[in-house]
Amino acid sequence: xxxxxxxxxxxxxxxxxxxxxxxxxxxxxxxxxxxxxxxxxxxxxxxxxxxxxxxxxxxxxxxxxxxxxxxxxxxxxxxxxxxxxxxxxxxxxxxxxxxxxxxxxxxxxxxxxxxxxxxxxxxxxxxxxxxxxxxxxxxxxxxxxxxxxxxxxxxxxxxxxxxxxxxxxxxxxxxxxxxxxxxxxxxxxxxxxxxxxxxxxxxxxxxxxxxxxxxxxxxxxxxxxxxxxxxxxxxxxxxxxxxxxxxxxxxxxxxxxxxxxxxxxxxxxxxxxxxxxxxxxxxxxxxxxxxxxxxxxxxxxxxxxxxxxxxxxxxxxxxxxxxxxxxxxxxxxxxxxxxxxxxxxxxxxxxxxx
Amino acid sequence: xxxxxxxxxxxxxxxxxxxxxxxxxxxxxxxxxxxxxxxxxxxxxxxxxxxxxx
Numbered sequence: 009x010x011x012x013x014x015x016x017x018x019x020x021x022x023x024x025x026x027x028x029x030x031x032x033x034x035x036x037x038x039x040x041x042x043x044x045x046x047x048x049x050x051x052x053x054x055x056x057x058x059x060x061x062x063x064x065x066x067x068x069x070x071x072x073x074x075x076x077x078x079x080x081x082x083x084x085x086x087x088x089x090x091x092x093x094x095x096x097x098x099x100x101x102x103x104x105x106x107x108x109x110x111x112x113x114x115x116x117x118x119x120x121x122x123x124x125x126x127x128x129x130x131x132x133x134x135x136x137x138x139x140x141x142x143x144x145x146x147x148x149x150x151x152x153x154x155x156x157x158x159x160x161x162x163x164x165x166x167x168x169x170x171x172x173x174x175x176x177x178x179x180x181x182x183x184x185x186x187x188x189x190x191x192x193x194x195x196x197x198x199x200x201x202x203x204x205x206x207x208x209x210x211x212x213x214x215x216x217x218x219x220x221x222x223x224x225x226x227x228x229x230x231x232x233x234x235x236x237x238x239x240x241x242x243x244x245x246x247x248x249x250x251x252x253x254x255x256x257x258x259x260x261x262x263x264x265x266x267x268x269x270x271x272x273x274x275x276x277x278x279x280x281x282x283x284x285x286x287x288x289x290x291x292x293x294x295x296x297x298x299x300x301x302x303x304x305x306x307x308x309x310x311x312x313x314x315x316x317x318x319x320x321x322x323x324x325x326x327x328x329x330x331x332x333x334x335x336x337x338x339x340x341x342x343x344x345x346x347x348x349x350x351x352x353x354x355x356x357x358x359x360x361x362x
Numbered sequence: 363x364x365x366x367x368x369x370x371x372x373x374x375x376x377x378x379x380x381x382x383x384x385x386x387x388x389x390x391x392x393x394x395x396x397x398x399x400x401x402x403x404x405x406x407x408x409x410x411x412x413x414x415x416x
Contacts, residue, residue, distance in 0.1 A: 024406040167404070171397055178395060192398070199398040208396060213387060218396035 010163025014156035025055035028202025040105030047287040077128035085248035086257035176225035183357035188279035188340035205320040221268030229356040273306035276347035283312035
């Protein structure tokens with residue numbers, strides 16, 4: 009929104025496809041599938057279809073960038089912050105399903121824009137977006153795009169900071185009250201109700217705050233406390249170094265998942281980690297064992313929901329949620345005590361003097 | 363017969379009971395936040411006309 013508004017688009021004219029749902033896929037994506045082995049990419053057909061065929065007011069531009077790298081708090085501490093190749097190529101791949109008999113975009117009067125963009129390289133982004141969008145926006149100048157990109161990053165930073173602040177508040181409350189919370193270790197698209205199926209909401213309803221690894225607070229005091237000993241011992245170079253557990257640190261979300269497991273293992277009040285993974289995610293598969301081992305060896309409870317696809321397995325989720333909450337009721341207090349005993353003194357989440 | 367195997371909303375018999383159940387669920391959600399709820403509320407959402415005029 010920050011970028012598009014700065015480019016002069018009226019925010020009322022910017023439309024996002026709605027949350028993923030089975031209905032969306034059936035109604036708008038049927039017969040246009042080009043991908044079967046990655047559920048989140050497969051969903052894109054329904055999103056495109058909704059934007060092309062399902063709007064009261066016709067759209068004139070459909071923007072779906074091919075994102076090569078992601079901005080990450082681990083950037084500079086890991087080898088690369090690449091997106092999954094399937095996600096990066098997704099826009100071109102899914103587009104093919106809309107060109108089968110005729111060009112569905114052109115038929116609907118829509119210009120399809122898919123600029124290639126390296127979001128973790130802010131100096132490159134204005135050039136990439138300018139090249140990718142100038143055909144559709146003939147009056148656009150490089151300077152305008154540079155200003156718009158700056159506004160986009162500013163909005164993104166503000167959004168991330170707001171959520172990390174909330175995460176810190178939750179952790180401080182847990183520390184003050186000695187209460188457990190849960191952390192979800194998953195990919196960002198699992199926050200979409202049609203992909204992650206809001207499984208964590210069912211656990212939240214039992215009275216447990218839920219943190220997501222993407223928005224974990226990364227304040228210097230907390231990071232120094234959590235990782236300071238490992239840095240002094242020479243295991244890692246910085247709080248965001250994951251070389252001790254994951255050396256092929258090329259994939260941005262995979263890196264963050266591994267880091268999430270590490271930080272969850274170190275925070276006493278995170279009594280349980282929930283792992284979500286979608287159907288046939290090749291990027292996730294090699295991470296299952298390390299993530300589980302890192303979490304469980306700290307004494308933290310670990311539960312995973314794998315191979316999620318379009319259907320919410322409501323019955324089995326209910327049984328699993330009852331199991332998870334049973335374990336939490338029974339063991340959370342002792343897990344917190346044990347993790348506190350292993351943690352260094354002076355936790356910044358606690359009020360001074362505690 | 364399968365009993366006790368329904369979500370809280372599925373167990374109610376009229377709209378007033380549903381309101382009570384819903385209010386309780388909302389209260390728990392407020393008290394025990396979920397960071398993803400904030401993301402779902404704010405990210406990738408169309409701006410309303412009211413928000414633009416503010």
